[in-house]
Amino acid sequence: MTASLERGLNALREQIDAPVASFFTSCVHCGLCAEACVFYRETEDPRYIPIRKLDPMRRLWRREFTLFGRIGAMLGLVRPVTDADLGEWETLVYDSCTLCGRCTLVCPVGNDITLMIRKMREGMSAAGHTPKELIGAAVRHVETNSLMGNLAPALRAQVKRSVAETGIDIGFDQPGVDYMVILSAQETMDYPEILSSMARIFKKAGISWTIASDGFEATNVGVQIGSRDIARILVARVVEAAERLGVKGVVSPECGHAYQALRWEGPNLMGRAFNFEVVHIVELLDRLRAEGKLPTKGMESRRVTFHDPCQINRRGGIDREPRRLMALVASDFVETDDAGAMNWCCGGGGGVGANERATKLRLTAFKRKKAQLEKVNPDKLITMCAYCHHTIEEAMEEYHMEIEVQGLTDFVATYLDDEPAGA
Amino acid sequence: MNPAFTLFMWARGPAFDVALAIFAAGITLRLVEMVVLGRKTDLAPAKGHPIRQGLATIFTRSIPRPGLVRFAPGTYLGGYVFHLGFFAAFLLFAPHIALIRDALGLSWPAANRAIVESATALAVVAAIILFFSRVMDPVRRALTGFEDYLVLLLSVLPLVTGYVAANKLFGNPEMMLAVHVLSVDALLIVFPFTKLMHSVSFVFSRYYNGAIQGRKGAES
Ligand code: SF4
Ligand code: SF4
Numbered sequence: 001m002t003a004s005l006e007r008g009l010n011a012l013r014e015q016i017d018a019p020v021a022s023f024f025t026s027c028v029h030c031g032l033c034a035e036a037c038v039f040y041r042e043t044e045d046p047r048y049i050p051i052r053k054l055d056p057m058r059r060l061w062r063r064e065f066t067l068f069g070r071i072g073a074m075l076g077l078v079r080p081v082t083d084a085d086l087g088e089w090e091t092l093v094y095d096s097c098t099l100c101g102r103c104t105l106v107c108p109v110g111n112d113i114t115l116m117i118r119k120m121r122e123g124m125s126a127a128g129h130t131p132k133e134l135i136g137a138a139v140r141h142v143e144t145n146s147l148m149g150n151l152a153p154a155l156r157a158q159v160k161r162s163v164a165e166t167g168i169d170i171g172f173d174q175p176g177v178d179y180m181v182i183l184s185a186q187e188t189m190d191y192p193e194i195l196s197s198m199a200r201i202f203k204k205a206g207i208s209w210t211i212a213s214d215g216f217e218a219t220n221v222g223v224q225i226g227s228r229d230i231a232r233i234l235v236a237r238v239v240e241a242a243e244r245l246g247v248k249g250v251v252s253p254e255c256g257h258a259y260q261a262l263r264w265e266g267p268n269l270m271g272r273a274f275n276f277e278v279v280h281i282v283e284l285l286d287r288l289r290a291e292g293k294l295p296t297k298g299m300e301s302r303r304v305t306f307h308d309p310c311q312i313n314r315r316g317g318i319d320r321e322p323r324r325l326m327a328l329v330a331s332d333f334v335e336t337d338d339a340g341a342m343n344w345c346c347g348g349g350g351g352v353g354a355n356e357r358a359t360k361l362r363l364t365a366f367k368r369k370k371a372q373l374e375k376v377n378p379d380k381l382i383t384m385c386a387y388c389h390h391t392i393e394e395a396m397e398e399y400h401m402e403i404e405v406q407g408l409t410d411f412v413a414t415y416l417d418d419e420p421a422g423a
Numbered sequence: 424m425n426p427a428f429t430l431f432m433w434a435r436g437p438a439f440d441v442a443l444a445i446f447a448a449g450i451t452l453r454l455v456e457m458v459v460l461g462r463k464t465d466l467a468p469a470k471g472h473p474i475r476q477g478l479a480t481i482f483t484r485s486i487p488r489p490g491l492v493r494f495a496p497g498t499y500l501g502g503y504v505f506h507l508g509f510f511a512a513f514l515l516f517a518p519h520i521a522l523i524r525d526a527l528g529l530s531w532p533a534a535n536r537a538i539v540e541s542a543t544a545l546a547v548v549a550a551i552i553l554f555f556s557r558v559m560d561p562v563r564r565a566l567t568g569f570e571d572y573l574v575l576l577l578s579v580l581p582l583v584t585g586y587v588a589a590n591k592l593f594g595n596p597e598m599m600l601a602v603h604v605l606s607v608d609a610l611l612i613v614f615p616f617t618k619l620m621h622s623v624s625f626v627f628s629r630y631y632n633g634a635i636q637g638r639k640g641a642e643s
Binding site for chain 2: 020021022029040046049051066108266267271318338
């Protein structure tokens with residue numbers, strides 16, 4: 001598969017459907033999408049107006065999908081999309097957009113700009129205009145088992161450590177259990193404490209679970225690059241493992257785009273509904289809480305706040321669940337301004353964090369998060385995406401901020417009451 | 424016969440009929456070429472209520488998100504006042520209602536003259552604010568092209584000419600009325616070719632936005 005302009009344009013043509021046409025038709029050029037975008041807000045550079053990031057796709061739509069545009073094209077009024085255009089747009093489409101979804105919630109005519117940028121990336125990658133780090137990650141993931149290369153030995157080691165620590169067994173490839181758990185590479189490498197936390201919570205709740213040795217990686221760089229082909233290959237590993245093991249459900253971990261990739265894009269990538277449930281770990285914990293299977297004792301008394309990952313709340317619909325869990329274990333919980341569906345992005349999602357040349361822009365974008373945090377001045381920040389966790393920690397170091405960051409599952413597990421009765 | 428009257432009769436007769444035909448056929452064409460592109464069935468099991476939320480979003484998106492207005496007050500304020508003023512002047516003015524009753528048989532109470540005139544004046548002021556924000560503000564400027572100015576001008580002309588004609592402010596009143604109707608004809612003609620289409624297509628775009636978010640149980 002060699003990338004070329006023609007392939008890129010074809011991929012874009014495939015992405016143009018009735019919603020996209022309605023969005024381009026409706027745009028009134030009001031610029032309100034810019035006001036919502038962290039990249040515009042923190043730079044005030046009009047290049048970062050969200051709808052402008054789609055200009056080549058809009059032109060293609062006009063020229064080929066509208067009668068007036070076709071006439072305009074014949075008269076030379078609507079320029080064709082060139083390879084140079086796509087090249088020029090690469091930094092706009094990949095470096096200055098985390099697919100955070102804020103623009104989509106404010107556009108007065110209802111344009112889902114984020115969805116269109118996700119679609120635009122399909123054309124960009126087919127035309128060969130993708131950041132090299134993302135391509136590298138995709139190649140590694142397709143050739144091995146994770147975007148960081150072969151993580152199987154590391155995962156086995158982390159599992160062994162966890163079993164030694166908790167005394168709770170974690171089995172690989174066990175058929176017929178309740179849930180198959182998948183992890184993001186970030187968790188396996190940087191935040192492996194999640195394993196012990198899940199082991200304890202699931203044991204207390206009486207849930208059986210397993211990890212598939214051939215489908216444990218949750219991340220999916222295909223959805224970030226914008227390549228349905230790669231996304232399908234990666235998601236298929238998880239789906240096929242789950243089907244082979246005959247589990248009731250797959251637990252999507254604390255990773256934003258992984259949830260998006262499996263829960264919302266997954267069935268569409270595979271072209272069929274799954275015969276198992278996809279549940280986000282935080283949804284599952286909230287369910288256990290409601291069923292009384294998540295007993296806790298004690299509470300965090302220091303001031304705690306919460307960061308909503310874009311792909312899990314705004315783009316994923318998980319908003320109340322984490323708050324009910326926070327209420328269980330944090331006595332001094334404060335919300336930041338704009339918390340919930342309008343929370344500000346950490347700046348690292350959508351492949352931006354992996355994209356070296358976007359580092360400066362990402363750190364500039366983080367100033368919004370910084371301001372949000374400084375206003376409530378917490379001792380601790382809880383989130384439910386390992387990549388947000390990583391991005392925030394790294395940026396806070398840059399800005400000399402000292403706030404402890406922790407994953408929600410791990411935070412809840414700290415207060416899990418799993419002492420044997422009477423002990 | 425009086426030339427102003429002849430022009431007026433032409434503007435509201437044959438010219439209006441042609442304009443209306445272009446308006447209706449053009450909108451139909453644009454909606455058809457949009458809808459025929461279709462949409463793949465989403466195979467992910469819904470967590471929320473896509474259809475219900477799509478329909479709701481057609482209305483709820485008219486309310487701005489808290490915290491955003493302060494970043495672009497001119498655009499928000501100008502936008503609201505212009506839309507409300509324009510529709511008040513169009514739909515609550517007694518002679519307009521009479522025309523609509525004659526054409527469609529539908530009718531509703533008119534607003535008092537002072538209200539209609541204030542609404543018109545406010546809409547014109549709003550249009551001026553919107554114009555300046557397009558000229559001065561870097562974001563608006565980056566998005567503005569010839570079409571945006573044309574559409575702004577053509578949407579404000581019926582308001583100004585209508586105000587002048589109704590109040591017999593200057594010129595020959597019949598001539599002013601003829602010019603008013605001509606400005607409406609012009610607005611109808613450019614409608615399907617420009618972003619004025621948003622006044623119809625917003626129903627679709629808001630619906631899709633709400634339905635996509637609603638499937639996930641996310642806000643829209
Ligand atoms: S999705 Fe987020 S980052 Fe991307 S353009 Fe929209 S507001 Fe900006
Ligand atoms: S907010 Fe919506 S209508 Fe306004 S410029 Fe952006 S995409 Fe267009």
